[in-house]
Amino acid sequence: MVIRVRDHGGIAWINRMDSRMKFLFRLLFCAVAAFSAGCATRPPAKPAPVAKPAPAPLLLISIDGFRADYIQRGLSPTLAALAHEGVRAQAMQPSFPSLTFPNHYTIVTGLRPDHHGMVNNTMFDPALGEFSLSNRAAGADGRWWAQGTPIWETAGRQGLKTATMFWPGSEAPIHDYRPDHWLPYDGAMSPEQRVDTVLSWLDLPAGERPTFLTLYFDDVDHAGHGYGPDSRQVNESIAKVDAALAHLVDGLKQRGLLDRINLILVSDHGMASVPAKHNVMVDKLLPLNQVQVVSLGVLAGFNPKPGHDFAKIEAKLEKPQQHMQCWDKTRIPARLAYGKNPRVPQLVCLADVGWRVTTNEYVAKKLKKGDKLSLGEHGYDNADPTMQALFVARGPAFRQDTVLPAISNVDVYPLMIRLLDLTPVQNDGDAAALKGALKP
Template sequence: MFISLLSWLILSVSVTAAPFSRATEGNSRHKLLLISFDGFRWNYDQDVDTPHIDAFCKDGVRAKYLTPPFLTITSPCHFTILTGKYIENHGVIHNMWFNTETGAKLPYYPTQGVSEWWDNGSLPIWITAQRQGLKTGSIYFPGGNATYRGETVNVKKVEPVTFKYDNETEWRGNVDIVMKWFTESNLDFVALYYGEPDSTGHKYGPESSERKKMVEQVDRTVGYLMERIEMHGLKSKLNVIITADHGMRTVQKGPAVNEIILGKVDDFSFQDVKFNILDYGPTGFLLPKEGKLEKVYQALKNAHPKLRVYKKEDIPQRFHYANNPRILPIILNGDPGYVVHGRIQVQFNKGEHGFDNEDMDMKTIFLASGPSFKKNVMVESFESVHIYELMCKLLNITPELNDGSLYATKDMLNAVSQDIGSVSQPPPDIISRSGGFCGSLCTFERP
């Protein structure tokens, strides 16, 4: 399908609502707030004074770092958090909706309103929660503007077409809206999204002074949130998870850098390609014309020392990024710091993500505080695919089938919360997939 400009402008209505399901009577579960600060690298608060983040962690738990799924970009990583599935299994494989037959592509914002892109067999946690009697909300969260099997999140606020991600007044206003939703509308779960420090990291680079100032703004917002939770009497009723989708890395560029530009590869021709997604950070996708796959692959596989080229079926299994029909036959990925240009050099960001999820600069944060969590505790790193099972336990709902396990996060819960419901058994390879699990606890201090 193709969405016209007028159609996706209509999708940007700022606040909409759907009928509430009746919450379970007599339910003693705590409420849950999920916050994502897009592009917050795991160590961003180590070169900035962040007293409010520190206080939040001392009142709860912090992971050493969080490993996102591959592809490390916004919509796919957020949908992994919402569904507990690797990207190949939930199907939101890119920020862009596309159609290989017509050649149509939509950028990030209008893709948020294309329900068929999101609704392809996986349910976000808010739909599962609503089906089990809870009330939910979303503010700007990726996937929040879509319909799933005819259902939408109960209450949502959708980004306007032109939106300043760094507006601190708006940030605080959204915290106030969340507090009203929890207290006046009695919502059980809210997902709240901030588009920073991602935008600043892209524009100025992850090591810039501008990024550091943005982290200070994030810290002030965490302080404001803690203040409002106290003011509204939610301290003993509300669990808060603060996380992000991915990290950020400095882009290698300039006259002394041998940048990856496919248009300069001698044996490669765009005439052999039917469809492509290129010039979108370090990852590219090619659909060769019939009979041209091997020619295209052979031309590119050794074309640049910093370029990894995979046939879809040969991409390393650890990426969990092959078994989906939306993924194109040839996948390109630049080594950390190197982006993939198409015909000419058109990317000018100083910071990027989308690199290998084992790259430490792609790691992100996981912080949690509230009545269900232990206090002043550091836990081992784990994969973001496991957050879903944790959230389902906190809300006392039955999860959909997923790729995660509560085994990876259960030890961050206090004794009372661990007794709620059952703990799923760990998959055989959970330790290797998670980079460790929460079986090792220590007093909180900065990693």
């Protein structure tokens, strides 16, 4: 039997075949055509969607007041080992002002203080009143923080579990949202206890376990303020925090997590020495009863009071002053990216490095109580070498034994967004700035 098949438009001519062979051939032809050309009576099933892989956990660690060059003192072997096994920047420049709350919130929002609204540790808002580090009620009021969106909110709203250990802002219901796990600040909680809490969160069942976590240490900052950055007490606090980091590393190893979790270690600012007598007594330069004193310290701020000639006061203080410089908020140098937010006082005075702006009354009260003036300060020009902060990163996403040039702290946010595979909110960071820290 000879069979010749020619196919044009799905029609076949079959010669010299009996009826049974023709029937069998037609069945075979239709089966092949349905498989290869889609001539089946129903469309082929769509492939099942591929599940998006979960990102590696990310732990963001802050060592408050850890100046960039402290790592070179040889007192933090665990931190040095993490840097050697990962990435270290020569320095990380804080945003201005180089203060605690403004920069912690910058790191987790990617916004400069002028944009996220935490413009100082001490502020005044006509609608909200006064804000300070000691005002726990204000710190827990989400309205103070609502100009920014912290990454724990972004991560949570996009399906990730989150946990924060004492990060500034995490006690407040920002936009009516809180981390899944958080604690109110307790300064008496030791570094090891803080580490143990973070490890306990990592031990939670899969459905409750956080993917984004924060951890906060404040010992180095406290010692720097009390005794100065070159003191024995600062060195001891560096070693104390490093011991807590060693405890963290051991805990991660025991859980098989050390090489599966991304760690980012930062500080918010550095620290400068300030002799006790280096005080600019601002009450000698302007009548304090004619202004609203918003803040004193390295960055002092003043608002006008009705019925007084504030322009005259500004004109006097904007002239060259010893050991400080003052500006109307509209004339602050553009490089500081500061002055447009309504919470920035109308007149700001920035002390020279190594000085503070205060009053005779404040100093007298401190001395009468038996307190000493701080011997270390921050808040100065964010370009000053003493204000530079720490950046170290280690984990499966990061290169090894890599040193980067100096970076800006607004760029940490887009890096974390990338590690967690999130859609970011508006921010001031550069997503490409830290590409060199990541593995290809």
